Amino acid sequence: MTIHSLMPAGQVGRSLPRLEARAKVTGRADYVHNLRLPGMLIAKVARATVAHGRIVSIDTSAARALKGVFAVYTGEDIRKHIPQPYYGPAFHDQPILALDKVRHVGEPVAVCLAEDAHIAERAAQLIEVEYEEMPAVFDEVEAMDSKAVVHDVLKPAGTFPDLKHLHGKKDTNIALDFHLKRGDVEGAFASAAHVFEHEFHTQQVMHTPLEPMVSAAEPTREGLTIHTASQSPSFVRIEISRLLGWPENKVQVKVPHLGGGFGAKLYIKLEALVAALALMTKRPVKWSLTMEEQFYTISKHATTFRIKSAVDADGKVTGRSCAVYWNGGAYADIGPRVTQKSGFTAPGPYDIDNVAIESYALYTNRPPAGALRGFGIPQLVWAYESHTDLIARGLNIDPVEFRRKNILREGRPQATGTAMKDAAIDLVLEKIAERMNWSAPFDRGTGTVLRGRGVGVGFKASISPTTSVAFVNIYADGSCALYMSTVDMGQGSDTAMAQIVAEVLNVQTENVRVIHPDTDVTPYDMATLGSRSTFHMGNAVKLAAEDAKQKLEAMARSVGVPENANIETREIFKKKYGMQAGNVMGVGSFIPTYKSPDSVTGMSDNITPFWMVGGTGVEIEVDTETGHVKLTKLINVADMGRPLNPNIVETQLSGAAIMQLGFTMFENMEYDAGQVTNASFADYKIPGIHDIPPDIENHIVLAEQGGGPFGAKGVGESATFGVSPAIANAIHDAVGVRLTDLPLTAESVLRGIRLKAGNPIGE
């Protein structure tokens, strides 16, 4: 029996525009940013001005006295309503408003509510807080054994088994230590022909989604409705109901389009405060951050990475030890996951028999760090691909040739012992080499403009084990809708998932309605993060669509439609219900298999359901008099299985690479005594249209992902991996200067050039 189809399949692999394209080009797309609720109060917070200090007193009188102020609350007021007002995905360490002490400059200390945003803002400026300052720690390596301790006692959330042993620990800033040991590392170093050792650093940067973080909550008869620009509506519901001691079904979380996320809007951010305020005031409350405030809310980890390799006489890497220190800031957020999930890839995509990894999540007195496009991987690739290049140069081997010799090929075990599967690392490397014409002579420039080129390749495991659930509803007229809690923050998931439904049900993608996350309606999804959605939600959606199709076929059989009859869907419903009525609901639920790493050795033979692979090749020009680096060519290559929508995938590739270009060349949160001194676009520069290279190529290495929906897997991060080391390697190639700290500023390049020339620039 075939259900009558108006359109042939072939929906997967189609480059159709985003379903919401029209709404976006007419300025009519819905964002929480635009949301206004009747009777809504606006919240503005007063923020800590010291990095670490006991709160001695908070004077809210002037703020309260301001005309138009509805209410002013502090952490103590919140505590009256929520006895344990601490939240977080990995640790319950973050107070809704500071209690007893503050742990970073910019931490919310009090909140002012008014109908007029200007009044709420003015009131927040009038709040006076007195602190007794405490010693603070800002550096991740110092935090390992500093006297300054950010949290008196560790409070793991209990969701992650590998954090349980930290419960109740005191006098430490280490929020997770991950260790992996495979083979005989000491032996490898003892017998090595060459040993290379380097230390690399990355700086703290911010996601800066152009829609700044925003959440609103409104009290309802049943409980609470939260409208939030969140990447993880299901988690918000779980966490808010935990805080309130409510069943999940009293909390509704709704998410329209997001104006960018990149990891900034994950887990729980502003939702806890607006939820508390809505309950306390019995009014809808909205809290919108300014661009500046985003910098105090979440960021990407600064890191220190010490890497050491043993190499034999043939240029084969035989042993590698890695120590990575992640600067997690004052609250853990998802940092401990980053530490573990990324940590085990620290030796890079190379076939090394003997490896040792230590990876530490550290609390410091900086704004918290979490996930940012790559979940820690770009920091690691930065170090291991710079290190790889240095080894190749040290041994006088061509950097691409050296990688070929050591690359982790299909079927070979990665550091954890998991065998590589459907990870086209070698193909990615070869594609870059081909597109860069690597073996041909290269123009090195003349005079004050010298040219260089470089490559970098990285890989990433998926975040496992995580669950996605989807519903596909076929209505009685034959139209259908997809219900899922995956958030479209620009990555095109609505469209890609609709393509899967369309393919299975043999309809036109444009006719699939995608219902946006609304936890009253759409089923559970772990979160939209780490490029997990295509694989996890994609599978759930495919299962749901297949389930719906089977149920429809069963319905057809039950009303006597003969096998192979060419019948329209609506006729089946009519036959069944006598009129246009009823519906068919398909359900799909997906969780891949997984084995967590052994608590002692860190090993697992099933560490991830799939691997993401990405690489970058660049050509640059260096102005040797000023240190300015100009990118002339950028080649992005990724293995993303079979793309569901090639055009959207391509924009994801160049978009990710350009974002990483900003993190490589100039983005940097600067500090003075724990205070971010450049928390605005005037002083924190992100790439603009003049910063992108004239020549950008995106290539997809075609490889089928086993177990992926229609052979697809995630794409959002892969093109970030290789950018930073490729540029640093190219600078080395051009002028012989090695930079080990990001960002690669013109100043650091010139300093390197002059140092090498024996004519250093003064401090």
Add this chain to the structure above:
Amino acid sequence: MSEHAKSISFELNGSKTEMLVETHENLVELLIRMNLNGARESCGQGLCGCCTVIVDGSAVSGCLYPAAFVDGKTVTTVEHLDNNVHLSPVQEAFIEEGAFQCGFCTSGFILMTHQLLEEKPKPTDEEIRDYLAGNLCRCAAYPEIIKAVKSAANKMARA
């Protein structure tokens, strides 16, 4: 409203409009009150262009433009381009080239592209970059945006 509020009259997307505004209110806030959400404040500093509005035929950053200054002027927002019916060639080109991801910056880029093509119907790459240098896209759809501007220019030349 405070004692300093001003009564202003102006033309908004083709309609005569009179309203009371605070002197400390900016143009984006005024538009929000009129239920126009296409101009959005993001950086708040004139740098990203998400808040682009056309005032008397020139593009301005609504986030830095006092609402009271539109008195007697003509204000056009992105919502006026299609009048809920036909997309403009620029809007079509942005869709065809996939020149956005999250879409938060898109109204600004589209309005700026309209202005550019009015001034320079056949812009060079350099002219496109110079004109759009004050618009930021964190999703970094820049390569597609440049393509869309050129394609829109071609569409308009053909029309």
Add this chain to the structure above:
Amino acid sequence: MTPFELAEPKTLNEAIALLDAEDPDVRPISGGTALMLMMKSGVFRPNRLVSLQRVEADYSRIQRGGDGTLRIGALASLSQIEHSGEVRQVAPVIEKTMRHLSNVRVRNVARLGGNLAHGDPHMDLPPVLSSLGAKAIVAGPSGQREIMIEELFSGYYETVLDRNELITFVDVPSQAGWSSVYFKCTTRSADDWPALGIACSLRVENGSIGDVRLMISAATEKLTRLVATEKVLRGQQASEALFERAGESAMAEAEVIDDSRGSASYKSELVRVYVKRALRQASVGATQS
């Protein structure tokens, strides 16, 4: 932002009368782009702003005088100046500077007077206009005075203007025989504020530097004329060696300060390089014209 009185006088004289020599919370507003930033961040909370938007149209005109002087009204928008044929004829360097000054939207709104009066050492027009030998015409309650642009700034965000004085015009003298360039050097994204601005105008006579005006901005606390370096140049044969020497001299002369765009020692290197490059390009321009 907090409420304030917005006065909208119809004449310049009324505007001056509404200003207050003593009260820092009363200020003129022209385009408002700089003031809005200050008000939004809370560093400035005015009692009264005096809008210049409705004063006589004369103050936004751009005209050529009989002696070749270009007179630009202080209320002309930066875009108007960018697209003015008169400006292009007299000083093409202004148009070139505009293209990378801020962005189209700010240029559409910001006015020349606001750009100069703001006193921000990172602004691009002050070095350019001063290297052209321009002067500001300033009006106050007791009449008019003229101030050379290079003498307008007294410190970081400080000018020599009284609180109740307004810039009304900028006069750019005839540039016959002069060649001018401006180098804006950014060290982060391309659209950043300059880490260093170098403006240079010179005349070449028989292969020698006849006269020169060399200005530095952004890297120094305020716009500064590199007087000693000009002396190194004047009357000397234009050559690569001379430009090198001038670069060294400028590096020694300029009082460069640290900021997030670079350390003082790095920016001093940039001064050396960009002074050399500016001289090189300006002298090529002078020889060609």
